Amino acid sequence: MDSSLLVKEKKERVYHLPDLESAEEGKVVMRIAPGPSGPLHIGHTRVSILNDEYVKRYGGKLIARYEDTNPEKIDPEAYDMIPEDLEWLGVKVDESYIQSSRFEIYYDYTRKLIEMGKAYVCTCNGDHWRELKEKKMACPCHDLPVEVQMERFEKLLNGEYKEGEAVAVVKTDLCHPNPAVRDFVALRVVEHPHPLTGDKYRAYPMMNLSVAIDDHLMGMTHVVRGKDHLNNTVRQQYIFDYFGWKKPVYYHYGLVNIPDTVLKTSLIKKSIEAGEYSGWDDVRTGTVRALKRRGIRPEAIRRYWIESGMKSVDIQFSWDGLYSMNRDIIDGISNRYFFVDSPVRYDIEGIDVIDGKAPLHPDHPERGDRIYKIDGSKTIFISEEDSKQFSDAGKIRLKDLCNIEYGMPAKYIGNDVSILKHGAKAVQWVSRDSVKASILMPDGTVREGLAEKALLDEKCDSVQFERIGFVKIEKKNPDIIETVFTHR
RNA sequence: GCUCCUGUAGUGUAGCGGCCAAUCAUGAAGCCCUCUCGAGGCUUCGACACGGGUUCAAAUCCCGUCGGGAGCACCA
Secondary structure (H helix, E strand, C coil), X not given: CCHHHCCCCCCCCCCCCCCXXXXXXXXXXXEECCCCCCCCEHHHHHHHHHHHHHHHHHCEEEEEEEXXXXXXHCCCCHHHHHHHHHHHHCCCCCEEEEHHXXXXXXXXXXXXXXXXXXXXXXXXXXXXXXXXXXXXXXXXXXXXXXXXXXXXXXXXXXXXXXXXXXXXXXXXXXXCCCHHHXXXXXXXXXXXXXCCCEXXXXXXXXXXXXXXXXXXXXXXXXXXXXHHHHHHHHHHHHHHHHHCCCCCEEEEECCEECCCCEXXXXXXXXXXXXXXXXXXXXXXXXXXXXXXXXXXCHHHHHHHHHHHCXXXXXXXXXXXXXXXXXXXXXXXXXXXXCEEECEEEEEEECCXXXXXXXXXXXXXXXXXXXXXXXXXXXXXXXXXXXXXHHHHHCEEEECCCEEEECCCCEEECCCCHHHHHHCCCEECCEECCCEXXXXXXXXXXXXXXXXXXXXXXXXXXXXXXXXXXXXXXXXXXXXXXXXXXXXX
16 A cells, blocks of 8 residues: 555645636736825735735736825835835735826816816815705706816816815716715815925825726726725726726725724824834734734735635634634744743752753754753753742653753753653753843733754744744844744 | 625635535644644534525525625825
């Protein structure tokens, strides 16, 4: 019998996404459209991964479009941070555009809409205009002649209206049963300077205008985005219809509820400025940077979203689920080391020299061992918690080294592993030549302790501290080893 | 209030008229293995929201009820 049949290969998990409707091989064009208000967070990764995954599957191109049409909500650094985040995620962007450099385009199309009688410039009070819409009624500006609208529009562009005094509106259907799709604002006046264009423009397009125009101009074949845009899609389709443009195929996945995580960039930014968070990669936040820092692999994030699929049901994000997928990836590559939390010192008597060794990875003996030789005063440290256990139980096994009996000093009592079968616990320990080390936990607290010296020679930045969990090495020198906790 | 989306185990997912006394993963519990509370192996727990129809046959189609979510912004 073939013995290989007995060794069951670890089953490769299969992840798949549903097919895209009318997707032509090599001709799929999709986009991700972040607003540059801060770096990406875990919530943003879904739309990024999904679009990227489809473009990779069918072939075509992925466009990154920075939707910076609200100057008040822009963090100039985001223009650089987002591409970095995308790159780390493994999202391959083929073309990038910045909407603030395309205002003239949006103005031109708005003029065309006005000429067609499909848009108007409204100078009514905003609240009043909304009340009328609620009652399915047109405001006085709605039906003004085209020449007047055009005149007003040029005034809007030239800055002759102050903020709130006028807006350009796209007509839809005032009697539409869904109040959310009746006439929507296309351009508004903003006096706040734009980080990129300064005070060059005063008329700022609203997303529904710029998105519709860009989706057409950039040749989008498929649009995948969150369900929260459902009504926006309906609005944008009016513009497509007015111009007779071919519409992309739209998909709207359900909302994701991400528990126990700070995601709001404005909040994070505030905390950073207040000195409460160390930066955008503070482990207490849900930014992509924080995940990276914690040792979450982009492939795990990708798998997570692919497995979640594109259903329009709202879902609950599960950190456990993500960790499990990440563990799949890092378990094999992470060598094992001992870390001792809040070390308690013990000297061992009753033997001259103690030798020991432990595999770098129990599933990969070929990687070699950590070699131990304890001599001289034979000092070791175990964690405070294990120390208590030691004094209670009287006997304990220093894993991969020897057994000892409680006392000051402790007494060497052989190296028979079978002591474990008789109730003794195996605990991790470090010798006197260990290195100071710390683990930054996800809640921001820091565990201080000692790590074994062999870790200094480790090449991979992901390791497992036995019985503690996986950590990512952030800083490593003979004086200090700083790590960040990944997960168990 | 109006409109839209949506309801399969704790979570995520498969199934889309008979092969479903419902898949897989995660989670929980237990056992085995392992000198880690990791990995691996085995076992167990746990779901078609409810009520009507249509049909020989429904998780799958239709209607209603109830539940969840979103939008009705001069944010994206």
